[in-house]
Amino acid sequence: MNYLIAVLRDRIEAEQAYTSLEKEGLPMAQVTILGRGYQSADEFGLIDPNLQAKQQIQRMAYWLIPFGFAAGYAFNWQTGIDVFPWAGSLGNHIIGGVFGAIAAAMGSFFVGGGVGLGLGSGDALPYRNRLNQGQYLIVVKGSEALTRQATRILRPFAPENLQGYFQAENV
Secondary structure (H helix, E strand, O other), X not given: OEEXXXXXXXXXHHHHHHHHHHHOOOOHHHEEEEOOOOXXXXXXXXXXXXXXXHHHHHHHHHHHHXXXXXXXXXXXXXXXXXXXXXXXXXXXXHHHHHHXXXXXXXXXXXXXXXXXXXXXXXXXXXXXXXHHOOOEEEEEEEXXXXXXXXXXXXXXXXXXXXXXXXXXXXX
């Protein structure tokens, strides 16, 4: 499936572009306007990368923290390292487990998407930001020929951004 996303400055421009697409005979079921008064990013299915990163971190932490505790406990038990002599043998094993759990939590954060959460990633975030600024998106989804035709029609409107995407179908 091919997608074409055009970023337009205001509602009037977006409606004019939509009308031009309609006049050229594009199937309007495959054309969507996103912005105030139309579909929102969530309704359209434009993923929120921050939400996705948080969910991935939580899923990884659910499994990694218990395994990290067990690995830290086992490592301390095997090596016999006395991190805190006053804690005794069992206490040091538990402290090793806690250190392992902390390392696992850090791993789930960094590998699960915490860096993207902090710095932002993907194309969905800039599009969401533009919608929040009051701009409008026109999304055309369909065949390559359809998106090429839509590109030709939308170019005269001088969109701020005109980007095409290809998404492989899940089989």
